[in-house]
Amino acid sequence: xxxxxxxxxxSVAAEREFQALVDADERIExxxxxxxxxxxxxxxxxxxxxxxxxxxxxxxxxxxxxAPSLRRKAILMAKVQDEAGHGLYLYxxxxxLGVDRAELLDLLHAGKQKYSSIFNYPTLTWxxxxxxxxxxxxxxxxxxxxxxxxxxxxxxxxxxxxxxEESFHQRQGFEILHTLSHGTPAQKAMAQDAVDRWxxxxxxMFGPPDDQSPNSAQSMAWKIKRFSNxxxxxxxxxxxxxxxxxxxxxLPDPDLRFDEETGHYVFxxxxxxxxxxxxxxxxxxxxxxxxxxxxxxxxxxxxREAAQAYAAKQAARxxxxxxx
Amino acid sequence: xxxxxxxxxxxxxxxxxxxAGHRAETPASRSDWPLWEVFVRARRGxxxxxxxxxxxxxxxxxxxxxxxxxxxxSEGVSLWVVPAAAIVASSPDEKDAFFDxxxxxxxxxxxxxxxxxxxxxx
Numbered sequence: 053x054x055x056x057x058x059x060x061x062x063s064v065a066a067e068r069e070f071q072a073l074v075d076a077d078e079r080i081e082x083x084x085x086x087x088x089x090x091x092x093x094x095x096x097x098x099x100x101x102x103x104x105x106x107x108x109x110x111x112x113x114x115x116x117x118x119a120p121s122l123r124r125k126a127i128l129m130a131k132v133q134d135e136a137g138h139g140l141y142l143y144x145x146x147x148x149l150g151v152d153r154a155e156l157l158d159l160l161h162a163g164k165q166k167y168s169s170i171f172n173y174p175t176l177t178w179x180x181x182x183x184x185x186x187x188x189x190x191x192x193x194x195x196x197x198x199x200x201x202x203x204x205x206x207x208x209x210x211x212x213x214x215x216x217e218e219s220f221h222q223r224q225g226f227e228i229l230h231t232l233s234h235g236t237p238a239q240k241a242m243a244q245d246a247v248d249r250w251x252x253x254x255x256x257m258f259g260p261p262d263d264q265s266p267n268s269a270q271s272m273a274w275k276i277k278r279f280s281n282x283x284x285x286x287x288x289x290x291x292x293x294x295x296x297x298x299x300x301x302x303l304p305d306p307d308l309r310f311d312e313e314t315g316h317y318v319f320x321x322x323x324x325x326x327x328x329x330x331x332x333x334x335x336x337x338x339x340x341x342x343x344x345x346x347x348x349x350x351x352x353x354x355x356r357e358a359a360q361a362y363a364a365k366q367a368a369r370x371x372x373x374x375x376x
Numbered sequence: 377x378x379x380x381x382x383x384x385x386x387x388x389x390x391x392x393x394x395x396a397g398h399r400a401e402t403p404a405s406r407s408d409w410p411l412w413e414v415f416v417r418a419r420r421g422x423x424x425x426x427x428x429x430x431x432x433x434x435x436x437x438x439x440x441x442x443x444x445x446x447x448x449x450s451e452g453v454s455l456w457v458v459p460a461a462a463i464v465a466s467s468p469d470e471k472d473a474f475f476d477x478x479x480x481x482x483x484x485x486x487x488x489x490x491x492x493x494x495x496x497x498x
Contacts, residue, residue, distance in 0.1 A: 062388060073442075083468040084468060085463070085468070091396075092396035093396075095396040095397050096394055096396040097396065100394075130448075133444075133448065134448070137445050137448060140430060141428055141443050141445070144428045144429045144430065145428075147411070148430065151396075151397035152397075152408060154408040156396050156397055159397065162490075164394065164395050165394055165395065166394060209428075210428070217406055217449075278403060289441075325492075356409070356433075359409070359431045359433040359434075359437060360409065362433070362434075363434035363437070364431035367434070368389060
């Protein structure tokens with residue numbers, strides 16, 4: 053047998069062993085043999101997820117200095133800190149696949165890797181902090197809970213930590229809206245306006261309909277993805293509509309109704325042209341988000357350099373003291 | 377149309393034409409701060425457990441960052457940070473041969489032995 057044939061046989065055996073592990077619901081760990089497509093899909097997905105977490109700090113950071121009370125301000129700061137933490141868990145998971153965090157950030161800054169379109173919408177009022185927590189984080193939880201059982205160990209473990217923390221995010225958002233909707237008529241109107249603006253973009257977070265989502269089958273076979281886009285979207289709608297009734301707020305969909313036969317809510321057509329426009333970079337805040345991220349990175353360069361210089365100086369001193 | 381996936385938990389993003397990064401041959405040679413592995417003791421009576429990693433310029437900063445990243449909700453009473461480069465690991469390529477010696481020694485387990493059913497406390 054030639055060397056080439058030996059290689060081919062070995063890689064076929066490795067691929068078979070990989071799929072057997074996945075099929076048996078075992079986890080794939082960092083140094084296991086894995087198909088290059090699996091590795092690339094995960095790097096791209098985990099990186100985009102990490103980027104979304106850190107870009108997601110911007111729309112909420114916008115309101116820290118204008119939170120209506122110290123209590124709300126402390127909560128919002130804790131939430132934005134969590135988003136930074138979630139980004140770090142995820143970059144850490146991505147790095148186990150042989151990429152470098154610095155490289156992923158470079159790709160984000162160059163516009164070559166993406167983040168979720170939801171963060172390209174502006175946060176116009178305080179009520180948007182409530183709507184983001186309730187709807188955007190609510191949709192994120194529905195997306196993320198199944199990833200806790202993703203076939204790639206480090207991603208699944210990061211997601212367990214994140215899901216635990218997201219629960220606080222969603223509840224604090226609900227509380228903000230509940231307080232506003234039981235306040236003055238002006239406060240209730242502000243809450244309603246925020247829900248009207250965030251409802252449809254939140255539904256778009258689950259991605260295009262299943263028949264237009266060609267990658268899903270492979271991700272399902274690899275058990276990176278456990279449910280289809282439409283299944284997750286339906287689950288979110290079914291959970292959320294009854295909550296809107298408790299809030300005393302309406303959802304901006306005249307076609308929304310409960311179907312007694314299926315036990316599910318039926319909802320109206322999603323305007324996918326808006327989704328694709330935002331994706332192409334034509335959303336209200338795409339340019340602003342990217343520019344702010346790059347500026348924050350560049351403005352922080354001297355801090356990173358100073359910390360490195362300090363570490364080098366301390367190490368040199370310790371070496372001299374050791375030699376003396 | 378562009379291929380899309382609800383990447384991760386935060387919604388749909390395109391996947392075609394998006395670079396996935398390349399396998400870094402020598403990650404340590406890059407200019408980013410060194411990588412540290414983080415271990416947390418959740419409470420007294422438990423051993424430290426690996427929770428993830430982070431980048432930091434030195435050990436003191438690694439500890440502070442580990443506190444902020446991995447124990448924001450009192451998840452630990454003690455932290456270890458270890459330079460990732462200092463960890464020696466068994467090779468996944470040799471894992472069968474490496475762990476084989478234990479595979480055929482079932483007699484190391486108490487269940488290997490046939491004991492009459494009436495015997496107690498054994």
